[in-house]
Amino acid sequence: MAGRDEAEGMRARDVGVTLGERRVLGGVDLRIPRAQVTGLLAPSGAGKSTLLRALVRLIEADAGSITLDGEDIRSFDARVLRRRVGFVAQTPAMLPGSVADNLRHGLDDLTDDALTDALHAASLDEAFAEREADELSGGERARVALARALTRGPELLLLDEPTAALDEGAAKRIGETLRSLCDRGLGICVATHDRHFADAWVDRREHLQ
Amino acid sequence: MSSMVAKVVAGAGFTVLAVFLSLRLRLGLAREIGVAALRAGTQLAVVGALIALVFSYPVLSFAFVAVMLATAGVTAGGRVKGLPRARLRALISIAIPALGATGALLLVGAFDFTARSGVPTAGILIGGALAATTLTGRRLLEALVDEAGEIEARLCLGDAARAALQPSVRKSVTTALIPVIDQTRSVGLVTLPGTFVGLILGGASPAEAAATQLVVLLTLVAVELAAGMLLAELTMRALILPGERIAPLQIER
Known part of the structure; x- marks a missing residue:
């Protein structure tokens, strides 16, 4: 069974990260299987964001190993890795232009149907496509960033504090969206210190010390 | 008065005028203007001498x-x-x-x-x-x-x-x-x-x-x-x- 676990989703073992002179993470283990919502729970400042960035190689881990379906992530082209494993930052930046421009970024052949599907999957109406991205609220940006990541067809999604600064209703919509994506087979990892959100929406928990 | 001396005197005159105006209007720039003018004069004199040397010895x-x-x-x-x-x-x-x-x-x-x-x-x-x-x-x-x-x-x-x-x-x-x-x-x-x-x-x-x-x-x-x-x-x-x-x-x- 251990072999099967390794072949499915992402796994970090004894991962360490040093930024400048500072040891930010050390000895971290994490598993993100497909078709489940994994909650990465830790207080603010514990290194959740750093760990998520290391999983998509925005930051390079200098100790331990990180694998995707059993293969070291360093063996992948980083651009391919980041399409297979989507990452949505805590305060996602919008690219200039409309929501559609954001979703189509780097995907010249994205069909209108695929664009609409991604918006729906992120609980957004298709009318959103024409909105200017820099005029969106925090909650709308979070969902557009999610839809934008979904247009790449990821197998796993990493979300950094997706409910930060959202009201209860918006957080619930995000939770429902994640549940629906998970039901489609996506593996989801939500870094959060919001225990209420975790209680309501995550299937399994990993604690970062 | 040669043209070169006239230029230096005119420049100095305008500096004095600027310093006077600064003092009169209490802008607090008199010292800065004076130092800037002195620096400019010194630097240009040095550069002028160096360039004269360069023209004499092109290498x-x-x-x-x-x-x-x-x-x-x-x-x-x-x-x-x-x-x-x-x-x-x-x-x-x-x-x-x-x-x-x-x-x-x-x-x-x-x-x-x-x-x-x-x-x-x-x-x-x-x-x-x-x-x-x-x-x-x-x-x-x-x-x-x-x-x-x-x-x-x-x-x-x-x-x-x-x-x-x-x-x-x-x-x-x-x-x-x-x-x-x-x-x-x-x-x-x-x-x-x-x-x-x-x-x-x-x-x-x-x-x-x-x-x-x-x-x-x-x-x-x-x-x-x-x-x-x-x-x-x-x-x-x-x-x-x-x-x-x-x-x-x-x-x-």
Whole structure:
């Protein structure tokens, strides 16, 4: 069974990260299987964001190993890795232009149907496509960033504090969206210190010390 | 009174007038104006003497240009702190286009192949490249911090690091080129630039002064564009890490 676990989703073992002179993470283990919502729970400042960035190689881990379906992530082209494993930052930046421009970024052949599907999957109406991205609220940006990541067809999604600064209703919509994506087979990892959100929406928990 | 003495006396007179006005209006600038005027006088006297020496011994013109380049590299490098080996990269960005363009102008016969033509031509082009390098570098380093979220978003969407940096690079070079493009566009309408005025005062015909000014301005546009792009390219090369990552920056504003 251990072999099967390794072949499915992402796994970090004894991962360490040093930024400048500072040891930010050390000895971290994490598993993100497909078709489940994994909650990465830790207080603010514990290194959740750093760990998520290391999983998509925005930051390079200098100790331990990180694998995707059993293969070291360093063996992948980083651009391919980041399409297979989507990452949505805590305060996602919008690219200039409309929501559609954001979703189509780097995907010249994205069909209108695929664009609409991604918006729906992120609980957004298709009318959103024409909105200017820099005029969106925090909650709308979070969902557009999610839809934008979904247009790449990821197998796993990493979300950094997706409910930060959202009201209860918006957080619930995000939770429902994640549940629906998970039901489609996506593996989801939500870094959060919001225990209420975790209680309501995550299937399994990993604690970062 | 000779013309040279009259010029110095007139300049001193206007300095006294500016100091008087500053004192009278309590602007607190009297000391600064006085020191600036003294510095300008001393520096120009020294430079004048050095250039006279260079004209007498043309081989010294290479050393003179080298000192100008080194000073420009140190100045621009100091303005783009945060970039690894900033001074060297700034020096390269200034030297290649400025010296290349100077050489081209001398080779095609736009200016005489003499120290009297070469040193001032190199000087004006080094000055332009210095301005473009500094502006591009400052704007780019600020953009890399201010637009870090956008750059990260592009990386996460599968862009290569170079592609993720391109919008910030383009904006930085464009911004740095605005002054020289404006200067070129408004020449003769809003201002009479230094080369033109200097040549007219030196006795050249207006047509000759205009032609010289034109070649200087148009060369400056190309040199500044090349300097800005070169610095941007060197900056990208310094920041892009293996695995399509971008090195974190720490800059002083």
